[in-house]
Ligand SMILES: O=C(O)CCC(=O)C(=O)O
């Protein structure tokens with residue numbers, strides 16, 4: 001029900017990003033919700049949060065209880081098909097602080113989430129199939145030591161919705 005509601009009712013946008021100096025469209029749809037003060041710079045974009053809706057606020061409370069921490073915003077990503085994706089990156093924007101807790105909820109199609117250590121970090125890369133209803137927590141030095149991605153897949157897959165709950169401090 002939540003997947004259907006969010007897919008239909010969220011004002012999804014396809015945002016341009018600068019990649020190697022070129023303007024390209026992100027290969028996914030996004031939306032950003034949060035407390036009014038929680039503005040966020042993401043890949044050179046300044047995102048003003050949309051106000052919380054009742055279902056998202058309820059979800060925030062449940063995710064806060066599960067993660068044992070507070071969040072003031074959520075980034076929604078809609079991967080319409082296997083051709084939508086997110087490249088390797090770390091969520092290391094200054095407004096997240098040095099060791100952010102990020103709670104990532106998946107709804108819909110199972111997609112493979114990849115983690116690879118940054119150069120100089122002695123660890124093996126990981127692949128995690130994230131199933132509908134799963135909650136992935138990234139915390140401590142995860143962003144400092146690792147990059148993560150959601151690669152494209154040639155398998156026929158339905159839409160996947162991912163919600164990453166974050167605590168941003170715009171003054172940071
Ligand atoms: O879709 C995912 O599982 C990853 C999303 C992500 O890394 C992000 O929003 O920063």
Ligand SMILES: [Fe+2]
Pocket residue numbers: 089090091148
């Ligand atoms: Fe991320």
